[in-house]
Amino acid sequence: MRFAGSAKNYGAVSALKPTDLEIRDGEFMTLLGPSGSGKTTLLNLAAGYLEPSAGRIFIGERDVTDLPARQRNIGMVFQNYALFPHMSVADNVAYGLIVRRLPKPEIQRRVAAALAMVRLDDFGARRIQELSGGQQQRVALARAIVIEPDVLLMDEPLGALDKQLRRQVQLELRRLHEEHRRTTIYVTHDQEEALVLSDRVAVMRDGSIEQLGTAAELYDEPVNAFVAGFIGESNLLPAKVVSVSGVEARIDIPAFGQSATVSAAKGLKASNDARLLIRPEHVLIDREPDGLAAEITEVVYLGELTAFNLRLATGETVWGRQITDRSLKRGMSVKASWKRASARIVPKN
Amino acid sequence: MARRHIETLLLLAPAVILLLLCFVVPLARLFSLAFTDEAGPFATFAILAESNVYRRVMVNTFLVALAVALITVVLAWPVAYILTKLKGFWFAFALYGVLFPFWISVLVRTFSWMILLERNGPLNRFLVNLGITDKPLALLFNDTGVMIGMVHVLLPYAILPLYGAMLRIDQRLLMASDGLGAGLFDTFRRVYFPLCLPGLMGGATFVFLLSLGFFITPALLGGSNAITLSMLIASFINDRLAWSLAAAASLVLLVIVLALLAATAKVLPFGKGMYAK
Numbered sequence: 164m165r166f167a168g169s170a171k172n173y174g175a176v177s178a179l180k181p182t183d184l185e186i187r188d189g190e191f192m193t194l195l196g197p198s199g200s201g202k203t204t205l206l207n208l209a210a211g212y213l214e215p216s217a218g219r220i221f222i223g224e225r226d227v228t229d230l231p232a233r234q235r236n237i238g239m240v241f242q243n244y245a246l247f248p249h250m251s252v253a254d255n256v257a258y259g260l261i262v263r264r265l266p267k268p269e270i271q272r273r274v275a276a277a278l279a280m281v282r283l284d285d286f287g288a289r290r291i292q293e294l295s296g297g298q299q300q301r302v303a304l305a306r307a308i309v310i311e312p313d314v315l316l317m318d319e320p321l322g323a324l325d326k327q328l329r330r331q332v333q334l335e336l337r338r339l340h341e342e343h344r345r346t347t348i349y350v351t352h353d354q355e356e357a358l359v360l361s362d363r364v365a366v367m368r369d370g371s372i373e374q375l376g377t378a379a380e381l382y383d384e385p386v387n388a389f390v391a392g393f394i395g396e397s398n399l400l401p402a403k404v405v406s407v408s409g410v411e412a413r414i415d416i417p418a419f420g421q422s423a424t425v426s427a428a429k430g431l432k433a434s435n436d437a438r439l440l441i442r443p444e445h446v447l448i449d450r451e452p453d454g455l456a457a458e459i460t461e462v463v464y465l466g467e468l469t470a471f472n473l474r475l476a477t478g479e480t481v482w483g484r485q486i487t488d489r490s491l492k493r494g495m496s497v498k499a500s501w502k503r504a505s506a507r508i509v510p511k512n
Numbered sequence: 513m514a515r516r517h518i519e520t521l522l523l524l525a526p527a528v529i530l531l532l533l534c535f536v537v538p539l540a541r542l543f544s545l546a547f548t549d550e551a552g553p554f555a556t557f558a559i560l561a562e563s564n565v566y567r568r569v570m571v572n573t574f575l576v577a578l579a580v581a582l583i584t585v586v587l588a589w590p591v592a593y594i595l596t597k598l599k600g601f602w603f604a605f606a607l608y609g610v611l612f613p614f615w616i617s618v619l620v621r622t623f624s625w626m627i628l629l630e631r632n633g634p635l636n637r638f639l640v641n642l643g644i645t646d647k648p649l650a651l652l653f654n655d656t657g658v659m660i661g662m663v664h665v666l667l668p669y670a671i672l673p674l675y676g677a678m679l680r681i682d683q684r685l686l687m688a689s690d691g692l693g694a695g696l697f698d699t700f701r702r703v704y705f706p707l708c709l710p711g712l713m714g715g716a717t718f719v720f721l722l723s724l725g726f727f728i729t730p731a732l733l734g735g736s737n738a739i740t741l742s743m744l745i746a747s748f749i750n751d752r753l754a755w756s757l758a759a760a761a762s763l764v765l766l767v768i769v770l771a772l773l774a775a776t777a778k779v780l781p782f783g784k785g786m787y788a789k
Contacts, residue, residue, distance in 0.1 A: 210691055233691070249707060262694040306692070
């Protein structure tokens, strides 16, 4: 599936700026962003529920820009599932096949297979209202998949589930995708979901894609402070870029009273207002004798990990995280340091 | 716990007593009249059942009510649909258009129809001048006139529940149907219409029941050519002072209505949350 300069405006308001995006065959692509970032708009353009103000949309070689949703052969899973309340589970799943006028035996066979795939074998005769949220979600998925769509579209499908169930369904979705390798566009504002599920993630903000890449690329090499802050936990400290040479930059870090050379985001220019990204797991305690003097102001036990908050001599605070070590106590004075090889300087925006 | 019960009872008492005195007692008194005929407790029912005239009146009443309910629902559909699509000024305008007739007395509206439907009234003159018909149509003092008048009066009762049902339909269900490949007709037949059905049946039942007991409109527009049960009951009382017969006819009407309601409720599982979200 491919977007070529696709855009959507509502009057003078631009919900989606001209966007190029290609989703490879069999790829699981997640559109990740806060609300109002244009991710749902992009999804609705893919589905055909919205008409683009500009640009073309292709599914394979087919230009579907002017086709209504019913002619695009897409499978859509809505946030509230949008299951037909007056039909049984089996009738919901069969719907796309019935309106395609397929022969009855084939419909029955495919519905049974789809229900088995989402592990709802014996639920065909149930009414929608009798199902739990997680089960409804799986019916919605079966209904979308049973028509063998060219693209599977999902709009925050786990938004209405509680956290534990969400975990479980995430893994289920992962398994289904591994088995069937169906081209999928998935919209969410939950970064964990995006990282667990996706082959690639497009981080969106204000109607355009900030960065497109694999989970590891987004985590290790964010292009700016927004992406760095949106993916994973992060410490973003104001820093001054003195000079840039290739993939590295020389910076001053007022919070540490230090200068350092760290890897630089692509396109970074010398500036007074950049951000130094240090992931919490790269904050070290008492490893270097000449570390910065700091005080532990908070210790949060997370099971295998322990998070801690450090206050530096300059008053700046930094979050750290390490394999649980019971010796950390609030109020302790420590020598803090950071893994320079893993830190990164990124533009503020 | 017991205290709470007493408090609840005390709070309910005024309303319950009012209902008992003003509604239940008179009704019971009326129906008890049905069994007070000199010829025996069920003589009145025998008269009603044996008389050809009364039977025909009863059948006619139900047929007219059924026809009115059908026509009203068919006319209400597009109005309700358009109401769901309008916004702002035009919505208010259309809604008041629907509600406006409520503010005019049924009597006035019925007399207006008498003038409009007259043999030499504006409607007939219009049809003759257009050449649609050679001689004026008989629109008054028959079932046609009764139905026209009743449909007009009862239309809002069908529009409002239908509008409510249409408004409650989640637009995403229609989008889902579209996305699954359904054409407009399939979406209508398999999703939109079934979800409107509770409102449709609610409105139709409402109109049907109101038509069964309608008096003014059939009396004025139908005259002696289209007698309905309510007119019959009125004549029992006004012309013949036959209170027991009137009571019996009322009771028969009530029983039939309740039976019909029970039957509809059985066929259409309202209240079981079939269409509830």
